[in-house]
Amino acid sequence: MFNVPKIDSLKLRIPRHLVEFIDPTFCEEFQRIYVGSGMIEETINLEKHKINITNGIKTRIAVVFSTEGAVVNEYVVIQANAKQLKERYLEGITLHNVEYLYNYIMQLQVIYLSFETFMHEALVSDFDIAYDIEITPHGLSDAISAIYSNIIPSVFRLVGKPFRKKTNTGLQFNVRDKATPTRPFVKIYHKSLELEFNSSDFFQAYMKGQKYKNIGRLEFTVKNYKHRQKLGIVDIRTFAQLLTAPVDDLSEIAFSGVLCYINKKEMIREYADLSPTDRLILYFINEYISKGADKQSVFNVLNIFSVPQESSRMKKKLNVLMNHVADEKKMIANTEAMNFLRQLKIQV
Helix, strand or coil: CCCCEEEEEEEEEEEHHHCEECCCCCCCEECCECCCCCCECCCCEECCEEEEEECCEEEEEEEEEEEECCEEEEEEEEEEEHHHHHHHHHHCECCCCHHHHHHHHHCCCCEECCHHHHHHCCEEEEEEEEEEEECCHHHHHHHHHHHHCCECHHHHHHECCCEECCCCEEEEECCHHHCCCCCCCEEEEEHHHHHHHHCHHHHHHHHCCCCCCCEEEEEEEECCHHHHHHHCCCCCCEHHHHHCCCHHHHHHHHHHHHHCCECCCCCCHHHCCCCCCHHHHHHHHHHHHHCCCCHHHHHHHHHHCCCHHHHHHHHHHHHHHHCCCCCHHHHHHHHHHHHHHHHCCCCC
């Protein structure tokens, strides 16, 4: 569940001729009848989409037309999401559980298509890659503060202010509708809090009794063909191709989003010319920790010593000085935040 990329939601677009309509009202013309007066509305409407909401699981199936060159093609679009996996939600949509997703959509009795078609003919777009890391809400709040303090000034207007509430904590980069390949939609938030407070129907139905605590999540949206082109994944077109994409590639794609908005810190450079006296070292250790560093980050300074004996002596000195750090509690708390940032390749 942790530290692996997974698909959280996406649009599936299937050529109309490969889909059978089961619901007799789907894509049929209709007129409204007003019960009180018995009046029939003259306007004839076309039911182009069906929306089902059950226990907090929202499914939308629609028919759309797409102009491709001089040709207009008709597609059935399914908005799929990991909640359709019910109790297996936190796994995300994977090759190992995709049949559960398929069965859920089919049991709605709106359309029918074979599983083979579902996998190999459905074209993907607007897919969210999720990456979960174990972290407390407090630790995530610290990590978000570190990220927000490094936003590039020119894109500051595209980044929302960090939200820190009882119901969730997080940070959002851009909005879905206005996202571009160079300024993508990214969201970091605490999935455990979101489930408890903002997805209560789903939580009550499927999540009770599961291990859902302390989940920090990053979500990155790959929007369309131009976005896939920029990311170098134009060969990912079908659902099957997406679910068989290399895990490392999906991770790097997900991590790339935040880096479009921040200055990545150089963790060691500022220590290169320090005098090795105890007072100065202790002063800079405290300054470093006050800005969000943890113990591992402080010990990274040893990388500047090329002679093993010098590195060994300084390591002993640092071990002694670490006992005198002014804000030891903050340093321990920041270990969580720093681990989160390292997992997302934001810190080294």
